[in-house]
Amino acid sequence: MALTLRRGSRRLTFSVLSAGAGFFAMLQSLITPVLPTIQHDLHTSQNTVTWVLTAYLLSASIFTPILGRVGDMVGKGRMLVVSLAALALGCLLAAVAPTIGVLIAARVVQGIGGAVFPLSFGIIRDEFPVARVTSAVGAMSAIVAAGGGLGVVLAGPIVATLDYRWLFWIPMVVVGLTALAAHLFVPESPVRSPGRIDWRATVLLSGWLVALLLPISKGTDWGWTSGRVLGLLALAVVLLTGWLVAEIRSTNPLIDMRMMRLPGVWTTNLVALLYGASMFSVYAFLPQFVQTPTVAGYGFGASITQAGLLMLPMLMAMFVAGILAGRLESRFSAKAQLATGAAFNVLASAMLTVAHDTRWEIGVAGGLVGLGIGLAFASMANLIVSNVPARQTGVATGMNANIRTIGGAIGAAVVSGVITAHPQAGGLPREAGFTLGFLVLTGLSLAAMVAALAVPSGRRAAAHHRAPAPVAAERSEAPDLVPAAAGR
Known part of the structure; x- marks a missing residue:
C-alpha cells in the first residue's frame, strides 16, 4: 500500500x-x-x-x-x-x-x-x-x-x-x-518540557559513563587489576555519586531522579541491565563459536557469511516476536512478555551449554534467543513509555537504552574473560571456556527473569505512577499519553 x-x-x-x-x-x-x-x-x-x-x-x-x-x-x-x-x-x-x-x-x-x-x-x-x-x-x-x-x-x-x-x-x-x-x-512535537540544560549534570553524566564503560570494554587488554582499570572504576564511582547529588539538588535536572525511582521504571531498568548483559554476549560470541576452526575440536569453521546465515533463525524470530508483542499486550501484559522473553533466553543459554555440536542446535538456540529479544525489547519500551509523563519520554527511554548498553558491556567483558581464560596451545579458546560462558549467560538470563517478575503489574504501576511535577501550558496528562494526531 x-x-x-x-x-x-x-x-x-x-x-x-x-x-x-x-x-x-x-x-x-x-x-x-x-x-x-x-x-x-x-x-x-x-x-x-x-x-x-x-x-x-x-x-x-x-x-x-x-x-x-x-x-x-x-x-x-x-x-x-x-x-x-x-x-x-x-x-x-x-x-x-x-x-x-x-x-x-x-x-x-x-x-x-x-x-x-x-x-x-x-x-x-x-x-x-x-x-x-x-x-x-x-x-x-x-x-x-x-x-x-x-x-x-x-x-x-x-x-x-x-x-x-x-x-x-x-x-x-x-x-x-x-x-x-x-x-x-x-x-514537530506538541509536548515539551520547558527548561534549560544543566551543564554540570551533563558533564558529570558523560564523565561517569566514560569512566565506567572504558575500563569495562578494555579490561581484558589492560588487565583487570591494572592501575588504569581500577583508577577509572574508582573515578566512575566518584563521578556517579556527584551526578546523583547534583541531579537531586537541581531545580532543573537533566534526568529527574523522582522519575527514575518510579517502581515501573527502576525495575524495568534493572531488567535492561541484566538482559543487555546476556543479549550482547550472544551477539558477540555465538558467531565466534561457529567460526572456530574444527581443528580446535569443536566449532564449524564457518566463514563470516556462513556464520551470519546461522544467525538467521534468531533474526527472523526476534522480528516476528517484536511485531506481535504490542498487539498481544491486551491479553499478554508487557510484564508477562518481559518475563517470558527472559525465560526464552534461559532456555536458549541452557541448551547451548549442553548441546552445541550440530548446526541445527545452534539454529534452534538462536531462534529461542530471537523470540526472547523480540518480546523483551518491545515490552521494556512499552513499560517505560507507560510509566513516565509524556514530557519525559525521550530521556526515560534514552536512559533505559543506555542501561541496556552498560549491561551489554559488562556481560561481554565477563563472558570474554571466561571464554579466553585458558586458551589452547594455538591460542584458540577451549570448548570448556565456551561451555562455561554459556552457563554464565544462563545465570544472567535467569536473574533477568526474576527481575522481570518484580516489575509492577499494570494496576500497581498505575497506582504508583506520579508525574514528577506539573508544567504550565503542558497538555493533558491523564494518563500522560497525548493523542496529538488523533484528528489526522
Whole structure:
C-alpha cells in the first residue's frame, strides 16, 4: 500500500522512524565481524582497531540520554533530524577514512545517532492515538532488535561482494535520505518540557559513563587489576555519586531522579541491565563459536557469511516476536512478555551449554534467543513509555537504552574473560571456556527473569505512577499519553 506523502501521515512517520532506528541498530553489529579486515586494510594493531567499537559505544552512551532530554525540551522532531544527520555524516567520514584515527573519530560522530531511539519512541507517543501507541512501540522495538541482528547477517556478503567501506556507504545513503524525510514529513512535537540544560549534570553524566564503560570494554587488554582499570572504576564511582547529588539538588535536572525511582521504571531498568548483559554476549560470541576452526575440536569453521546465515533463525524470530508483542499486550501484559522473553533466553543459554555440536542446535538456540529479544525489547519500551509523563519520554527511554548498553558491556567483558581464560596451545579458546560462558549467560538470563517478575503489574504501576511535577501550558496528562494526531 502506497504511503501518503504528507506531513503528519502516521504511516510515513513510522517508516521514517523505523529506517533511522533500524540502521543505527545495524551499525552496532555490522562492524564486529569485519574488525580483522579493517585492521589489515588500515595497517593497525588489534588493540587499536577495537576502538572502532569502543568509541561508538562511548559516544552513544553519552548522547542518547542527553539528546533525548534536549528533544523533550526543544522538540523531538528537530533533534531527530540532527541525530540522523550526524549519523549520515559519521558514515561518510568512516567510508572515506584514510587512517584508523579518522575512522575512530567517525564512529564517535556516528554515536550521536543513538538518540534516534528515545526520540522515535517519544514521537510515537506524541503523534499516535493512545490505542495504537503500544503496538507501534512494539513494532519499532522489533525493528531495532532485528536491525542489530541483521548487521551480523549482512556483514559477510557485503564485504565479500564489495569491501568493508560499503558497510558505511550504504547506511550513509539511506540515513541521509531518512534525515531529509524526517525534516519534510515528521511533525514537530506538541509536548515539551520547558527548561534549560544543566551543564554540570551533563558533564558529570558523560564523565561517569566514560569512566565506567572504558575500563569495562578494555579490561581484558589492560588487565583487570591494572592501575588504569581500577583508577577509572574508582573515578566512575566518584563521578556517579556527584551526578546523583547534583541531579537531586537541581531545580532543573537533566534526568529527574523522582522519575527514575518510579517502581515501573527502576525495575524495568534493572531488567535492561541484566538482559543487555546476556543479549550482547550472544551477539558477540555465538558467531565466534561457529567460526572456530574444527581443528580446535569443536566449532564449524564457518566463514563470516556462513556464520551470519546461522544467525538467521534468531533474526527472523526476534522480528516476528517484536511485531506481535504490542498487539498481544491486551491479553499478554508487557510484564508477562518481559518475563517470558527472559525465560526464552534461559532456555536458549541452557541448551547451548549442553548441546552445541550440530548446526541445527545452534539454529534452534538462536531462534529461542530471537523470540526472547523480540518480546523483551518491545515490552521494556512499552513499560517505560507507560510509566513516565509524556514530557519525559525521550530521556526515560534514552536512559533505559543506555542501561541496556552498560549491561551489554559488562556481560561481554565477563563472558570474554571466561571464554579466553585458558586458551589452547594455538591460542584458540577451549570448548570448556565456551561451555562455561554459556552457563554464565544462563545465570544472567535467569536473574533477568526474576527481575522481570518484580516489575509492577499494570494496576500497581498505575497506582504508583506520579508525574514528577506539573508544567504550565503542558497538555493533558491523564494518563500522560497525548493523542496529538488523533484528528489526522
